[in-house]
Amino acid sequence: MNNTTTICALASSVGKGGVGVMRVSGGLSRTIAKKMLGFAPKARYAHYGSFFDQNKIEIDKGIALFFPAPHSFTGEDVIEFQGHGGISVMQALIKSAIKLGAVIAEPGEFSKRAFLNGKMDLVQAEAVADIIDASSQQAVRGALKSLSGEFSKQINTLTKTIIELRVFVEASIDFTDEEIDFLHAEQVTKKIQDSQQKIKAVLKSAQQGAILREGLDIAIAGRPNAGKSSLLNALTQQPSAIVTDIAGTTRDVLRETIHIKGMPLNIIDTAGLHKSDNLIEKEGIKRAHAAIKRADVVLLMYDGVDGVPDLGLLPDGIDDKSVLLIKNKIDLTDDRVGKTHLGGKLQLSISAKHNSGVGLLKETLADIAGLDDTTENIGLARQRHITALKHALADINHALIHLESFDIALMAQDLRYCGQHLGSITGEFSNDDLLGEIFSLFCIGK
Numbered sequence: 373m374n375n376t377t378t379i380c381a382l383a384s385s386v387g388k389g390g391v392g393v394m395r396v397s398g399g400l401s402r403t404i405a406k407k408m409l410g411f412a413p414k415a416r417y418a419h420y421g422s423f424f425d426q427n428k429i430e431i432d433k434g435i436a437l438f439f440p441a442p443h444s445f446t447g448e449d450v451i452e453f454q455g456h457g458g459i460s461v462m463q464a465l466i467k468s469a470i471k472l473g474a475v476i477a478e479p480g481e482f483s484k485r486a487f488l489n490g491k492m493d494l495v496q497a498e499a500v501a502d503i504i505d506a507s508s509q510q511a512v513r514g515a516l517k518s519l520s521g522e523f524s525k526q527i528n529t530l531t532k533t534i535i536e537l538r539v540f541v542e543a544s545i546d547f548t549d550e551e552i553d554f555l556h557a558e559q560v561t562k563k564i565q566d567s568q569q570k571i572k573a574v575l576k577s578a579q580q581g582a583i584l585r586e587g588l589d590i591a592i593a594g595r596p597n598a599g600k601s602s603l604l605n606a607l608t609q610q611p612s613a614i615v616t617d618i619a620g621t622t623r624d625v626l627r628e629t630i631h632i633k634g635m636p637l638n639i640i641d642t643a644g645l646h647k648s649d650n651l652i653e654k655e656g657i658k659r660a661h662a663a664i665k666r667a668d669v670v671l672l673m674y675d676g677v678d679g680v681p682d683l684g685l686l687p688d689g690i691d692d693k694s695v696l697l698i699k700n701k702i703d704l705t706d707d708r709v710g711k712t713h714l715g716g717k718l719q720l721s722i723s724a725k726h727n728s729g730v731g732l733l734k735e736t737l738a739d740i741a742g743l744d745d746t747t748e749n750i751g752l753a754r755q756r757h758i759t760a761l762k763h764a765l766a767d768i769n770h771a772l773i774h775l776e777s778f779d780i781a782l783m784a785q786d787l788r789y790c791g792q793h794l795g796s797i798t799g800e801f802s803n804d805d806l807l808g809e810i811f812s813l814f815c816i817g818k
Contacts, residue, residue, distance in 0.1 A: 510634025
């Protein structure tokens, strides 16, 4: 990476703490270290002593660590000052580094430089941010798997196979006068089919990894007084929503997160769906429709005493969503907790008020999310990974179709696109806009 800019930033949490860390990376790191320490530090040696500003006034005492390029996190010269975690102390260290030629790092710039300098691929760089943002131990373990390179290894193996196929197919285009018919070789068809199955397997794992990272959005919908807020409280096991006998208590969207088998499920309580001329209720219903459209799963709840499920309450354009019918208030009927099917949809009979059947609902949601005993082996994934894998799968499907019709040129193009989509996951094929979008979401100092 040809970058002469030296960056600095607070690498520890903002605020007061026992220890604070200020990190500098770039060509001026050695000079800044020498001036702020009063001597040239040795590589990978913990120096204890005073830190000075540009005017040789003592700022603090602590430990300094110098990592020369390329053996550092960013692949550049890096100096870390570990001092007392006071806000004024850290600000003085940063101010001094700036006076000596450094500039404040942008969000994620240290990780971005590590990627651009070949210290890690894009998946591993994203895993750094995912470890910091992880909301559960399961998510941390998933991010560590991605950071270790397991996901990247799968993608790189697939990419290598696709490249080999491209060479084989394009050779048949370049040597059409030869008697050897490359495309009739059974190994071509078999390799493409094997790649197709492997992409499907990686996609399935990535989809679970995305749930592990981002959670599954589950919207509770239904008429007023169907028991939606009671269900939210039963799922979260806390009084998240106000519950009364007055219909229409909930007029806004409430969101809480629970964890099942280590994966986050975002439970969204919505306003009661009905016709209303009240401006506040109309706005609540509008927000409810928006939440339902964004959700991955919809729980359509109804009063089991005198109501029936009404799919007409739901907004248009959600045919691709999983809709689960929830028959509530069975404590007032002769029904028992259990699963049935109604109108081609799965229905659960529960009593949210008495917490009956809530455990069954959680198990069902885990099944819908695809959670199973293999969750321990899943790495975190992002929506961009899933999108790229879906494109790659579509490309390989088209390649098979063109193989059957002997459209060799189109088949070669499909394989090229497939390789590019796979390469975009690890960063082999990435544009500056994509990199800017990814690293802008990192915290400053990482």
